Amino acid sequence: MMEEKLHKEPKKKVKDQAPIIEIKDLHKTFGHDNTILKGVNLILNKDENLVVLGRSGSGKSVTIKCIVGLIEPDKGEIKVFDENVLNISKSELNAIRVRIGFLFQSGALYDSMSVRENLAFTLSKHKRDLTEDEIEKEVMEALENVGLAEAVDKMPSELSGGMRKRIGLARTLILKPEIILYDEPTTGLDTITSREISELILDIKNKQKTSSIIITHDMACAKMTADRIIVLKDGVIHAEGTYEELEKDEDEWVRSFFQ
Numbered sequence: 001m002m003e004e005k006l007h008k009e010p011k012k013k014v015k016d017q018a019p020i021i022e023i024k025d026l027h028k029t030f031g032h033d034n035t036i037l038k039g040v041n042l043i044l045n046k047d048e049n050l051v052v053l054g055r056s057g058s059g060k061s062v063t064i065k066c067i068v069g070l071i072e073p074d075k076g077e078i079k080v081f082d083e084n085v086l087n088i089s090k091s092e093l094n095a096i097r098v099r100i101g102f103l104f105q106s107g108a109l110y111d112s113m114s115v116r117e118n119l120a121f122t123l124s125k126h127k128r129d130l131t132e133d134e135i136e137k138e139v140m141e142a143l144e145n146v147g148l149a150e151a152v153d154k155m156p157s158e159l160s161g162g163m164r165k166r167i168g169l170a171r172t173l174i175l176k177p178e179i180i181l182y183d184e185p186t187t188g189l190d191t192i193t194s195r196e197i198s199e200l201i202l203d204i205k206n207k208q209k210t211s212s213i214i215i216t217h218d219m220a221c222a223k224m225t226a227d228r229i230i231v232l233k234d235g236v237i238h239a240e241g242t243y244e245e246l247e248k249d250e251d252e253w254v255r256s257f258f259q
């Protein structure tokens, strides 16, 4: 009897893995008094899709731009892969940046280059020692990952908005990032195409084991992709939870996002 009980005892909990991104007390003011971030604390766990909600201008993009050094915060700590990115050299920061993919709203393709050339250009810029055959293989693999292998010879002008987004995503994926930062990935797309992009974001996480921060106003995208959601308000994280938790949040302002 005793032996059986011992057998059923749960295993000792292994120490939790360090977060892949950890932001502490992040502050940012533009100009004299345009204070946007007033102490943001944020954690992205490994293999997690974290959705960031917040009104326009609440500082969602500023926060993720701080992560990759595109904006310098006034105060705070940002750890990526356990490295304090605000205190490292440019070359160390670049080594970390290579492991992070961005899909920014402004991430346009080069119009004068075919899809193949757009992807090959990105790849050869970052990995200079690849042969042409290796580049072609990587280009086709990235396109297959977004379901657009047949578009390899097309020019950007021949692509629909949804296809451009997918190619943009393929260009991000070709560098095999461990973290992907998505800034409004479905903006400007119709409902069905938005859903396809959201499905792709989920698919990428499951297949490539990436961890992502997804800024969106598209609640269908949030519902489909989020493991966890945080809501930014007045320069701090105002609420946090799963989609199902936050849509029933006691704060009416938080619930209003879900209506």
Ligand SMILES: Nc1ncnc2c1ncn2[C@@H]1O[C@H](COP(=O)(O)OP(=O)(O)OP(=O)(O)O)[C@@H](O)[C@H]1O
Pocket (backbone or CB within 6 Å): 030, 034, 036, 054, 055, 056, 057, 058, 059, 060, 061, 062, 063
């Ligand atoms: N480079 C910059 N220089 C000066 N001010 C800036 C800069 N970037 C952002 N801001 C200020 O920070 C505010 C928040 O910008 P941010 O792009 O983070 O908003 P957001 O929450 O992502 O909004 P949206 O949902 O509309 O994209 C802007 O309204 C602007 O006042």
